[in-house]
Amino acid sequence: MTVQQEAGSGTDTSEALEVWIDQDLCTGDGICAQYAPEVFELDIDGLAYVKDADDELLQQPGASTPVPLPLLTDVVASAKECPGDCIHVRRVSDSVEVYGPDAE
Ligand code: SF4
Numbered sequence: 808m809t810v811q812q813e814a815g816s817g818t819d820t821s822e823a824l825e826v827w828i829d830q831d832l833c834t835g836d837g838i839c840a841q842y843a844p845e846v847f848e849l850d851i852d853g854l855a856y857v858k859d860a861d862d863e864l865l866q867q868p869g870a871s872t873p874v875p876l877p878l879l880t881d882v883v884a885s886a887k888e889c890p891g892d893c894i895h896v897r898r899v900s901d902s903v904e905v906y907g908p909d910a911e
Pocket of ligand 1: 828839840888890
């Protein structure tokens with residue numbers, strides 16, 4: 808029997824995180840997409856959106872996507888540098904924001 812592992816999810820930790828963008832505040836400068844293009848992308852409307860594991864933009868308001876552990880540093884840097892203060896990183900388990908404008 809062959810055991811196959813799904814690679815690349817990066818979310819199998821007890822502190823799994825997810826990220827979403829408040830497009831109402833996005834300035835469209837693209838800093839996030841420069842830091843973490845695997846997670847963020849600008850759409851033709853000039854605003855940034857998060858992407859799912861299949862590279863699809865998630866355009867529903869408030870849509871979130873898991874933060875792959877290897878990209879956590881880049882995603883956090885994006886949240887800190889975001890001029891719109893509109894990148895929110897929260898724990899999956901209790902939805903508490905850990906990086907972003909609403910983090911303590
Ligand atoms: S860094 Fe912030 S303001 Fe800039 S494009 Fe990304 S989400 Fe929008």
